[in-house]
Amino acid sequence: MSSNWADEVDGDELPQTFTDANGITTHIEFRINEDGKKVKITRRTQKKLIHDVVNKAVAARKKWPKFGKERGKPPGPDPATTNVGDNIKLKLSSTGQIVQEVDDKHESMKQQLQNKKILCRICKGDHFTTKCPYKDSLGVEDAAASSAAAAEEAAPEAEPSSGSKYIAPHMRAGASKVGDRDSMREKRDEQPTLRVTNLSEDVTEGDVSELFNRFGHISRVFLARDRETNACKGFAFVSFTMREDAQRALEAIDGRGYDNLILRVEWAKSSA
């Protein structure tokens, strides 16, 4: 051989690889063929992974306009309501082992969201709405009004929310210090509420709402528990926002078997 590989390959003849905007990867390298001549080898590849095909559908879905309470909001997850976790791809390594790989694109979105604050829609506290301590005690209709009150309570030192003229009920002139709890109870009793009896003692609030939420929005679930043992005392109250939903739930669940017991569902009477 007259030529040495190392002699032939100088600076600009090193193999190179680049990927264009269309995802086409071009690989160029120089080799010495059997005749001792240097040849340029160009390979173009376009990888189409199953995961890209699937993500196309996902990407399209992300552009759907938002509806309901989120109508008109920009696309993508809202940090006030959504937690973004890791997007881990599983890959097979050369040795056949499964390797976890965190998706970088996804990671950057996650980091952007981390810089934003979680904001409760009920009380504006820094927890998710579903975790709000006021969630069960406040009706959905007056959540907006109560939010400011709750925010005042939770963080009196916090900077005043910009432009808000709202004055919390207990801060208003002539507001009484007592009776708040009673008004809460009245609120509770106004809601269409079902009493569910004959529940087994290991039933949880989650079980109850799972059983009833297919009939409509549930504003409150109260499960009577033993104060010491924490076990279910066998009955619960389920409040709906819509009376019709409660009615349908009553008819559907009353007499239904659950945990080998037959449930009884009726309209709750006010305890006072």
Next chain:
DNA sequence: GATGAGCGA
């Protein structure tokens, strides 16, 4: 068989 907890600073 049963109609919700707490009643305090």
